[in-house]
Amino acid sequence: MSSVIEKVIHSVKDRNIKRYLDNQKDSIEADFLLLEKSGQKEVLDHLNSSDIVTLLANITIPQLWTTELLILSKLDSNSLVRRVWLIRQKFRSLCGDEVYKNYHDNSPVSIQDQSLTANAELQPEQLTLLRDDILSIVRQMQRLVYVRICRSESINERKRFVIQTALIIGLIGFSIFWLLKLGVIPIEPESNRVSLKFLLLIIGSGITGTTVSLLQRIEKATNIPPLITDTVHDATQITHNMSNWYVASLLVSGAVFALLIYLIAVSQLVNVLDILPSPDSMKSTTENDALLIMPPNNKADTAKLLLACFLSGFAERLVPDILDNLIKAKIKTA
Numbered sequence: 001m002s003s004v005i006e007k008v009i010h011s012v013k014d015r016n017i018k019r020y021l022d023n024q025k026d027s028i029e030a031d032f033l034l035l036e037k038s039g040q041k042e043v044l045d046h047l048n049s050s051d052i053v054t055l056l057a058n059i060t061i062p063q064l065w066t067t068e069l070l071i072l073s074k075l076d077s078n079s080l081v082r083r084v085w086l087i088r089q090k091f092r093s094l095c096g097d098e099v100y101k102n103y104h105d106n107s108p109v110s111i112q113d114q115s116l117t118a119n120a121e122l123q124p125e126q127l128t129l130l131r132d133d134i135l136s137i138v139r140q141m142q143r144l145v146y147v148r149i150c151r152s153e154s155i156n157e158r159k160r161f162v163i164q165t166a167l168i169i170g171l172i173g174f175s176i177f178w179l180l181k182l183g184v185i186p187i188e189p190e191s192n193r194v195s196l197k198f199l200l201l202i203i204g205s206g207i208t209g210t211t212v213s214l215l216q217r218i219e220k221a222t223n224i225p226p227l228i229t230d231t232v233h234d235a236t237q238i239t240h241n242m243s244n245w246y247v248a249s250l251l252v253s254g255a256v257f258a259l260l261i262y263l264i265a266v267s268q269l270v271n272v273l274d275i276l277p278s279p280d281s282m283k284s285t286t287e288n289d290a291l292l293i294m295p296p297n298n299k300a301d302t303a304k305l306l307l308a309c310f311l312s313g314f315a316e317r318l319v320p321d322i323l324d325n326l327i328k329a330k331i332k333t334a
Helices: 002-033 037-046 052-057 061-074 077-095 097-105 113-118 124-181 190-222 237-241 244-267 299-314 318-333
Strands: none
Touching: 002 052, 002 061, 037 052, 037 061, 061 124, 077 097, 077 113, 077 124, 124 190, 124 237, 124 244, 190 244, 190 299, 244 299, 244 318, 299 318
């Protein structure tokens, strides 16, 4: 099971990298064709390749970035200026207006946007400044792409561990449940078998709620764009903040909270979100079942109880807040 999930995650990762390479290859090839023959030869010789098609066929990300920088360093004045507008706008879209404005306002006046618009011809010093500036921007964007790749890998790894762990726990619980239902595991009397099956449903509901909560939390991290100032450590922070032990502890807490919800329902100390079963449906029908975990007497109340167990895992502060309120109420009446 874990190998299948890992293959799916790596497949998604490989597709994302391939998509990025395919999108960049066309741009690289177009810029390469703008070079003079001597410039094209210098680039190919530097990369030990005979032609651009062969080079791009199996190019890796580091090779692609090196090729991009080499081509930009060889572009003539007119081609470089045309490329400047595209690179700066891409830099602006990646980093935001505020970062771009700060960069632009602190760059030499002679290569700012208004100066390039006003001057038809670039002076040699201006061309050198502009080329160095563009190479610097491209390096920063390449670094940002690398940070995004590391971040995506880190997030996908967290998703993989959460799903894998939940599926393993679910498979074990499901197997025990059906072994009990089919009578393969000999437990007598029947009420004890019913009790154990319902305990598995309670724990499973709590763990399911915790799993959904964890996946939503990871998804929120996915939607937060990385900053230009982020390092690789910043990009992979989710791995440190949501370690394997942290995830495991939350899953255990979800199971314990679900069991506490059942005990609260039986005791009728409080009705969680007004959805717990009615007191009558939680009463045991036989004297021997008085100390057992038993399902309510009807399907509707059973569904309400399992929903409350799910919510106890999904909203991790639900049960602790209930317990805090019960303690405060007890102190006031003491």
